[in-house]
Amino acid sequence: MTKKLHIKTWGCQMNEYDSSKMADLLDATHGYQLTDVAEEADVLLLNTCSIREKAQEKVFHQLGRWRLLKEKNPDLIIGVGGCVASQEGEHIRQRAHYVDIIFGPQTLHRLPEMINSVRGDRSPVVDISFPEIEKFDRLPEPRAEGPTAFVSIMEGCNKYCTYCVVPYTRGEEVSRPSDDILFEIAQLAAQGVREVNLLGQNVNAWRGENYDGTTGTFADLLRLVPPSTALTVFALPPAIRLSSPTILSRCTAIRRSWSVSCICRYRAVPIAC
Numbered sequence: 001m002t003k004k005l006h007i008k009t010w011g012c013q014m015n016e017y018d019s020s021k022m023a024d025l026l027d028a029t030h031g032y033q034l035t036d037v038a039e040e041a042d043v044l045l046l047n048t049c050s051i052r053e054k055a056q057e058k059v060f061h062q063l064g065r066w067r068l069l070k071e072k073n074p075d076l077i078i079g080v081g082g083c084v085a086s087q088e089g090e091h092i093r094q095r096a097h098y099v100d101i102i103f104g105p106q107t108l109h110r111l112p113e114m115i116n117s118v119r120g121d122r123s124p125v126v127d128i129s130f131p132e133i134e135k136f137d138r139l140p141e142p143r144a145e146g147p148t149a150f151v152s153i154m155e156g157c158n159k160y161c162t163y164c165v166v167p168y169t170r171g172e173e174v175s176r177p178s179d180d181i182l183f184e185i186a187q188l189a190a191q192g193v194r195e196v197n198l199l200g201q202n203v204n205a206w207r208g209e210n211y212d213g214t215t216g217t218f219a220d221l222l223r224l225v226p227p228s229t230a231l232t233v234f235a236l237p238p239a240i241r242l243s244s245p246t247i248l249s250r251c252t253a254i255r256r257s258w259s260v261s262c263i264c265r266y267r268a269v270p271i272a273c
Helices: 013-030 055-072 082-088 091-095 108-121 178-190 218-229 252-257
Strands: 004-009 043-048 077-081 101-103 125-127 148-152 195-199 239-242
Touching: 004 013, 013 043, 013 108, 013 148, 013 195, 043 055, 043 082, 055 077, 055 082, 055 091, 077 082, 077 108, 082 091, 082 101, 101 108, 108 125, 148 178, 178 195, 178 218
Parallel strands: 004 043, 043 077, 077 101, 101 125, 148 195, 195 239
Antiparallel strands: none
16 A cells, blocks of 8 residues: 655745655655645655744644544654754644654654654654754755756855844755765756756855865856756756845855856845845
8 A cells, every 4th residue: 555645845945845855755765655635644744934923833733733633543653844843842742742753954864764763663753953964965866846946055054143043943054065966956957857946045155065175165066057967968958046145145156157158147135134
């Protein structure tokens, strides 16, 4: 019998990216197939956002609805991830003792082990640590779903703005190596993707390792994208969009990148900046 997974996602594009990776990961490791119907699922995952109004209460209201499903099916696994999970941690289980798994944005790659643990002895699992870039090393190959796709190039932020919780929920800035990013873009292009949106809490703060061991800047990464993707089956590389650059980091690289034909002349600057 096919095992089914239901994921409810709130928040930013990064959460959408994370949810797609959760689905791919659990399909690869456990054979879970996505369903839009929570009542059909063997595992329910809530990927939360902490910057929406009354974010915590919204989470517990949703969990209350899922509690009814758990009462009908005690084997149902309920997991809470995302930024509210990072903020609240064990407090979630204090208010919702029927939650089995609590995980942060940086530990979603451990979901297979967490599910196995819960299935084994029914003990709850809480893992909201920040294990650097380990997450990306343990995710399956990207799977295209249409002509556009997200690629995460970095996570976290070092700015510690008064109004913002990102450094506390996603950690400080961690950049993926350029080779990993370029390879993921090439894989997506080979599957027919024509537009890639580079994701990060502050994309122009990217400082990642190059193939030769040196540290590259965001401008270096943008210059590398066209030749890497041009090696795919398409004559032209996919268009590249940039999300969430902040004016607190230098935007010179973005302005210069507009001279590269595949970089869209577009910036989604956070309004808080």
